[in-house]
Amino acid sequence: MKDFETSATTAARRRQRRLIFLVVVVASLLVALVLVISGGDDDPIKEQLIPPISAESMGTTDTETVTPETSQAIDGAPIKPSGVTGDHSDHDHDLRPPPGEAEKAGAPVATASQYATLTINRPTDALGSAAVNDQLVQLSAGTLARDLADNSAAVTTAQVASSGEVINAIPLVNTDGYAEVLIVSKETVVDAATGIKLDPKFLTYLVRLQQMPDGNYAVTSWEPQI
Secondary structure, three states: HHHHHHHHHHHHHHHHHHHHHHHHHHHHHHHHHHHHHHHOOOOOHHHHHOOOOOOOOOOOOOOOOOOOOOOOOOOOOOOOOOOOOOOEEEEEEEHOOOOOOOOOOOOOHHHHHHHHHHHOOOOOOHHHHHHHHHHHHHHHHHHHHHHHOOOOOOOOOOOEEEEEEEEEEEEEEEEHHHHHHHHEEEEEEEEEOOOOOOOOOEEEEEEEEEOOOOOOOOEEEEEEOO
């Protein structure tokens, strides 16, 4: 009987020790969690609980340590905030006005007509087209002028040889330094296969212009109308 009581007492003590151990473990985890939440990025306890990610575990042979803050970048570099770019030199360069921009700009109708005459008679070779672009830069401004200056406009060479003339230039809008002119042209294209001139067609274009500081108007948009 005495041995049975001793065994029961021993088992009870073991259960009590296990319960105490479990309570201590849970309490320690709760304390650690509170410290992690309240601590900053430099908190030593947080560093112990969330160790740096090694380069080897990220699948790279770089010897530098990759941290959680940099692991989202492909090359391990810190991720830049959204909307922030690094080097603005190219962007600034693109915004510079090209040489000769709007030098021959004038009244809206006259400028639009000159621009149209050059465009509808654009040569098919790259060299000749680049020369026409230089003349168009002197009648244009903004993005259009910059694209023409570096020959990256939507159309730098004609698909087929063409010739034509401006039949009419109709002013649509002219207010607050902004103008629109509708160009009506008569154009003849050459059949690429036979070299024969096709029947002329009447085409229309919408030309948008902006007033420059000197009071003249320069072309900022050239849109064929369907």
